[in-house]
Amino acid sequence: MLANGETTIEELHLKVDPDTSIGEYEPDSYYLTVTPDDLAEPGPELDWETLRDAVENPEDGGYWNDTLEIHESRVGEDVLKASHRPAARILSGLARSQAYENGVVPRETIDDLVDTYCLHLTNRVADAEQERGKEHIRETYTDLITDQLYENPSPTADSYYCSTDTLQTRLQTELDTAQSVAERADMSPTSTPGNRLTPTTTMRPTSCARSGSVISPAGSPISLAQSTPDVRTLLNSVVVTTKSTTPMKV
Template sequence: MAATTQTSQPQQPKSEPQPKNTQKTFWTDNEGNTQLEALAAVNDCSQGAVLRKLVDDAFTEQFDNLDPAHIEQGHVSVDDLRALANGETTVDELDLQAKTSEPVDGYDADSYYLTVTPDDLAEPGPELDWATLRDAVKNPEDGGYWNDDLEIHESRVGENTLKASHRPAARILTGLARSQAYENGVIPQMTVDDLVDTYCLHLTDRVADAEQERGKEHIRETYTSLVTDQLYENPSPTADSYYCSTDHLQTRLQTEIDTAQSVAERAGTITDFYTWKSTDDADEDDETNNLREEWQRELARWLTDIARAKHAGRTYGTELRRGDYEIDDADESMTAFDAVHARLHDALEAVDDLPTNVKAELIDRLDDAVVTAIAGD
């Protein structure tokens, strides 16, 4: 690595250039040296001037209009600076008269490397090493950022970076999966499978050549399970996907609660062709095959709604009993699970009353998973 020696000074008014009286020495690699040379060339200035400009910009971005003199005089602590950087306080709210017991010049950093933030992880950038990623996905009480919202951009993880340490590796993969989720927070199973293949199959390098295929299958099964355990199964009998967070899941469950209410309200209308026709602005004398076909399609959609709501209730019964959801026309003692169960019970009674020939036609139309969900206990 190349050593670079440049000079810096405390901020001074731009109209009064001051001598550079403090020398700083740091190490960088060839790539960092090339980057610095390029920035100096395009700005037609010294490398030291580039660094001073970057420092000035970063200081202003994180600490707003804080005068560096207050730091130099020992009136600002490291915790004060963190609070400013995180938007938890303002310069006006700091006590800049009293001396701090934790001055910045006495701070001893825990790491040689610049700490990454959740925002850094979610944005494109240079690859991070295993130790940095591992520390980032630790629990907050251990100094990490792990929660339902943590995302990691694919550019931050090399294809051979992960190590065979299940918990941090699974969390890193989960962060990668979240960064590729749809806007509604859904992650397809295929995304998880692709991530495991891309970032984990090198972990079979300790397996004998003759066992490589079995080793890969073991890796796929192990890490796929570890990742999906961090996510939330999509409460649909036909979906092979997951939700990123409890917030996304609860939004979906609220939809299914509303769906249960809707299918119950329509049970007396949709299950009889003539009743449906009279309420659907159809011609009373029209009994053509086209109209019956339209009724069958709508009936199939109604049954699919029942299957989806029923599967959600079965999959997330505990969440629906404990969660805070909106329930129309329910007393205070009724949980969301109770409401879904009661309303689907009414709808399923109407399904049981359908003529045998109509049921047979519907079974042919519906996905097997939907039929299973409706028929299951």
């Protein structure tokens, strides 16, 4: 229509902002807005800014919680930056996406994630110091990831639970089984039918595993050393503590 002279630019009311640079409209200046469901599904790699914002706390506009998962296809091997909190949360999201169906993440999975996504973060330049730098990265980021998860209380397991819900479910199952065996073995004469051992959110798995005892329904400890071998084997994987004022990590 402009070519035919029927309409002028003025009639189209086109406006130009002289303070706006053309570069501000380049596609590279945008990053993808994603939802938690998007993060958990396969898709294109996301840049650092998008991932960092996604793992912010909800009050800061992010999605971070115990259930947030990030599919491995969403994170490039060199995308993480040396910013501990967001990097640890992104790695934890990756770990959750690779957990078993029961919500358990093996230690080997965490080790593989650190090797895959973190070794480029070393600031060691000299070849002779590269290996030392990698070991420092492994130690640092392994601790950062496990601080976001929940240690498996079993003394024979080297793994972590994704959330407090999955840990509570596992502990309650173990406690119910242990109480049933203890009652059949008449190990707790003060117990009465209907009493139920109940884990609370103030459990401390690591210290419990070393204590060597559980708490009976009546509140008195049952020593594993006084148990029969079969019962002792079962109870050795059960962890209960008295109420503590120290909460589990969140």
